[in-house]
Amino acid sequence: MEFSPALRPATLIARYKRFLADVVTAEGETLTIHCANTGAMTGCATPGDTIWYSTSDSSTRKYPHSWEITQTREGHWINVNTLRTNAVVREALESGWIPELSGYETLKAEVKYGSERSRIDFLLQAEEQVNCYIEVKSVTLLQQGKGYFPDAVTERGQKHLRELISVAAEGHRAVLMFAVMHSGIEDVSPARHIDGRYAALLVQAQQHGVEVLAYKASLSHLGMQLKSSVTVTL
Incomplete structure (x- = not known):
């Protein structure tokens, strides 16, 4: 972009x-x-x-x-513009730059879903494939050389994890995508020291079939683009 x-x-x-x-x-x-x-x-x-x-x-x-x-x-x-993060992820999805999420025919954004009245960032669909629900989180917190999410207690983020757990239980693909939007971050971990409840739910989500991915963007004043996967340590 x-x-x-x-x-x-x-x-x-x-x-x-x-x-x-x-x-x-x-x-x-x-x-x-x-x-x-x-x-x-x-x-x-x-x-x-x-x-x-x-x-x-x-x-x-x-x-x-x-x-x-x-x-x-x-x-x-x-x-720092979180609205741009979803645009960058959408571009990557539509261009097939994320191998784990390629091969789908249609992409929809801001689709209503879940028992807690949420909106999923992206819904991927294709014939003969289960639906793929993708929740995007922008990672910008760098502390002691490590990247963390969230940077504040996030009840909304906790809700999204519960919704993804339910989606996975229904037999669909449920994906939490950490979009790393800080050039100094090379890996991502849940910020237990900030929101212990979110960290615990993230571990629970992975145990219940939610896929956790992280991709880092190249950034400058000219533009930004998701480039490479980075490690997620739970």
Whole structure:
């Protein structure tokens, strides 16, 4: 996925109210931009880091600029726009870049399913194959050289694991896809120190037939693309 029009750089002043951040552009202008990431964004929003933002031409948006990428002073690239993560995974699925999930004929997004009224990120279907339900999680938390998910307690994520367990019990394929959107992360583990319940449910999900995959994206201000699988350690 390429960014078009091109992203612009700025220096982060602060993120606040979850959805907003103040930045200083290369021209010295102070802007308030929108942040689509509702998570803790630990390590992704350090004041002084370079951020890359897009600009919408919509006349109805109060904040036309959106925070897309963080470029840290340590040299890491991080996708902070979680809406982009699903677009990158969809591109990979449609292009057959994920061998474990290739061979399906149709792809649907945001399909309602489950007893807890969830929406699956992607549903793959093909004749003479069971349905494949894919839940995508963006991984951006790097601590002591390790990648972790989640970066905050996630009741929504716990619900999704329960739904995937039910899908697997019904005889369908159920897949949890960790999309690694941080250039410094080479493996993924559940963040037991942050959300022990999620970690326990993830182990339970795998034991009940849920497939757990992790693929890492190449990232820059020009674009992003899922490139290679990485290890998941439960």
